[in-house]
Amino acid sequence: MCFLCLWDSRDDARHYKQKNWPPRDQHVVGKHNVNCKALVDPSKIYLPPLHIKLGLMKNFVRAMDFQGNGFKYLKEKFGAVLTDAKIKAGVFVGPQIRQLINDSDFRSKLSPKEKAAWDAFVDVVKNFLGTYRADNYAELVETLLQRFQKMGSRMSLKIHFLHSSSRPPSVMADHGKYFHLKTFLKPIRISLGKASNVAYD
DSSP, rough: OOOSSSOOOGGGGGGGTOOOOOOOOOTTTSSSSOSSOSSSOOOOOOOOOOHHHHHHHHHHHHHSEEEEEEEHHHHHHTTTTTTHHHHHOOOHHHHHHHHHHHHHHHHHHHHHHHHHHHHHHHHHHHHHHHOOOTTTTHHHHHHHHHHHHTTOOOOOOOHHHHHHHHHHHHHHHHHTTTHHHHHHHHHHHHHOOOOTTTTOO
């Protein structure tokens, strides 16, 4: 479950459909997957953009056709440094992801649905999860979510953060979900060197 709201990772039927989940007002041991008392205030936990990128890559690979040309290409390209288990699990590091982004051969091996999802992933990496944030980042994130859903990717906690944070701050505030946007964007602002301009606070 999410540490900020009551999003349920096992409730596949509502994933990609429901953006607004009840916020966690308190963390009670034994309820809603809380196993022990929190060591830090959950509102002070931030997911760095790199972790989001790695998580998206993992979900993308897991949703690929393991018998398709795209996945076979991954095995050929990284088989010498990664085990089959790691490749199937989508365990890639930043430099390997950058290699694939710049590899036109990989894109050409993908199926239509995989290619659409990959293009959306690359757009989000270049225009939101790096040192530059495009004005239309919300649209790019929404396109990514739609294409990941069509590809059959299950929603993970990191995709949930994007799903709950893909609307403008004013709309997010109206729906009581501004905390997701604040939690997600702060490390991006810091990476952009704009930590002093915390408009999301």
